[in-house]
Amino acid sequence: MIEILFFGRLGDASETLRVELPVGVKDTNGLTKWLSEQNSALGSELEKAGNRIAVNKTIISENSAVKEGDEIAYMSPLSGG
Amino acid sequence: MTANYLKICEDSFDPEAEQKTFREAVSGVGAIVAFTGLVRGEDQNLTLTLSHYPGFTESQILEIAKQAETRWPLTGWRILHRVGAMTADEPIVFVATASRHRRDAFEAADFLMDYLKSEAAFWKSESVDGKERWIEPRAQDIDDKKRWEK
Numbered sequence: 001m002i003e004i005l006f007f008g009r010l011g012d013a014s015e016t017l018r019v020e021l022p023v024g025v026k027d028t029n030g031l032t033k034w035l036s037e038q039n040s041a042l043g044s045e046l047e048k049a050g051n052r053i054a055v056n057k058t059i060i061s062e063n064s065a066v067k068e069g070d071e072i073a074y075m076s077p078l079s080g081g
Numbered sequence: 082m083t084a085n086y087l088k089i090c091e092d093s094f095d096p097e098a099e100q101k102t103f104r105e106a107v108s109g110v111g112a113i114v115a116f117t118g119l120v121r122g123e124d125q126n127l128t129l130t131l132s133h134y135p136g137f138t139e140s141q142i143l144e145i146a147k148q149a150e151t152r153w154p155l156t157g158w159r160i161l162h163r164v165g166a167m168t169a170d171e172p173i174v175f176v177a178t179a180s181r182h183r184r185d186a187f188e189a190a191d192f193l194m195d196y197l198k199s200e201a202a203f204w205k206s207e208s209v210d211g212k213e214r215w216i217e218p219r220a221q222d223i224d225d226k227k228r229w230e231k
Binding site (some may be wrong): 076 | 136162198205216218
């Protein structure tokens with residue numbers, strides 16, 4: 001299983017997903033593509049600029065491996081304080 | 082004992098009480114700067130809702146605080162940030178810094194706020210008369226943060 005979390009705007013497009021690692025998905029680019037195929041509204045949100053991805057609570061800046069047991073978070077632009 | 086303290090608050094907090102607690106926790110300092118950010122009171126029908134990524138948000142803020150400690154000789158810092166629903170005039174963020182000299186405390190508090198605005202994992206939505214929209218960092222917030230990258 002992997003857990004996929006969505007924050008901010010992206011949270012409007014999808015609930016948290018707990019799914020088996022989809023066949024053929026090995027990295028974050030693959031996962032993003034798979035998500036877009038499942039949910040086109042989410043797909044168009046994921047294409048917007050300024051989103052960030054964290055794997056196991058660490059922000060990644062380039063395509064990164066995804067494996068069984070990982071927690072992947074998709075985040076829309078941040079706004080605190 | 083360290084005066085450093087971080088809390089993500091589900092409920093409203095009292096900035097004056099926080100400032101007092103902080104002052105009592107630091108000793109031998111010459112300066113304390115305390116900043117409180119409020120939900121702007123111009124629209125009384127406004128509800129602001131903040132969410133965060135538990136675990137991640139905290140570790141990221143600790144990282145930002147660590148950077149501040151590297152840049153300025155701080156005796157301590159205290160950060161509180163609200164999540165959940167809040168209305169006009171409520172405190173949303175509190176940042177206090179203490180140091181021997183005022184300039185370090187001023188600059189570190191300013192730095193911490195700029196980073197909290199644009200780099201900390203919070204998501205803000207506002208609802209006015211039932212209409213909801215996401216708020217994303219303004220260009221000004223990004224520019225404010227860039228001041229520290231020189």
